[in-house]
Amino acid sequence: GQNIDQPTEMTATEGAIVQINCTYQTSGFNGLFWYQQHAGEAPTFLSYNVLDGLEEKGRFSSFLSRSKGYSYLLLKELQMKDSASYLCAVGGPSGNTGKLIFGQGTTLQVKP
Amino acid sequence: DTAVSQTPKYLVTQMGNDKSIKCEQNLGHDTMYWYKQDSKKFLKIMFSYNNKELIINETVPNRFSPKSPDKAHLNLHINSLELGDSAVYFCASSAPPGREQFFGPGTRLTVL
Numbered sequence: 001g002q003n004i005d006q007p008t009e010m011t012a013t014e015g016a017i018v019q020i021n022c023t024y025q026t027s028g029f030n031g032l033f034w035y036q037q038h039a040g041e042a043p044t045f046l047s048y049n050v051l052d053g054l055e056e057k058g059r060f061s062s063f064l065s066r067s068k069g070y071s072y073l074l075l076k077e078l079q080m081k082d083s084a085s086y087l088c089a090v091g092g093p094s095g096n097t098g099k100l101i102f103g104q105g106t107t108l109q110v111k112p
Numbered sequence: 113d114t115a116v117s118q119t120p121k122y123l124v125t126q127m128g129n130d131k132s133i134k135c136e137q138n139l140g141h142d143t144m145y146w147y148k149q150d151s152k153k154f155l156k157i158m159f160s161y162n163n164k165e166l167i168i169n170e171t172v173p174n175r176f177s178p179k180s181p182d183k184a185h186l187n188l189h190i191n192s193l194e195l196g197d198s199a200v201y202f203c204a205s206s207a208p209p210g211r212e213q214f215f216g217p218g219t220r221l222t223v224l
Contacts, residue, residue, distance in 0.1 A: 030210050031210065033212065037153075041217070041218075042202060042215035042216060042217050042218055043155065043202070043215050044215070045212040045213065045214070048211075048212055085153060087155065089155075091210055097160060097162075097167045097168050097209050097210075098143050098145065098160055098162075098167075098168070098206055098208075098209025098210050098211075098213070099157055099160065099168050100157060100213065101157075102154065102155040102156070104152065104153065104154050105153050105154075105155075
C-alpha cells in the first residue's frame, strides 16, 4: 500500500527554525519531493532527495533516510511569507512514470 | 513568460453538464499531468502523458477523459458532472518523468 504521514499543522515564530517530518511506506521509491503551497496558489517545488543525506538550498534543507522511510524539511530564519502548506511527495512506484504520491500536507503558521 | 497555464481559472456549472479544462506549457517538457485537489487539500494524480502517450491512468471515473494534441498541451474533458467533482484541478509538467514538476495556477471547479 501507499502511506505518507506528516503533521497536519505546525506553528512557529518569525526568525526561528522549524522541522517538518514526513514518514512514508510506498511500494516503490523514485525520490522524495517537498513542495510549498500558499493558500489559493499552485504548489511550487522546493527540494528533491533520492540518496540518503541532507540537501541544502538557502534557508531550506531536506533530509532523507531511505532505510527508515523518513524525511524532514528544515526551514531556518523563518519569515512571515513562509506561512504555507508544505507537501511531502514520494515518486513511485516502479517504472519511474513521474507519478507522485502526496501526503496530506503540513500547514505552517509563522507568527511575529 | 515561461510557465504552465490553465483555462479557465474558475468554472461554475450545473450537475450533468460537460466541461473542458485546457492546459498549455511552454517549458519544452515532455511529460504533463492532471491532479485533483479536494477540499481537504489532498493532491492526487489522475493522468499523465509523455510525448502524447498516456502513461498514468489512475482509478478515475471514465467520465474524465484527457487528450493531448501535442506535447505542449493536455486537456481534460469531464462528462456528466457530479457534485463530488467539485475541486481544484492542477495541470503540471516535467522534463523527464520523475523530476520536479511545475504546476499551473489551477482551475477551481464548482458543480451546483
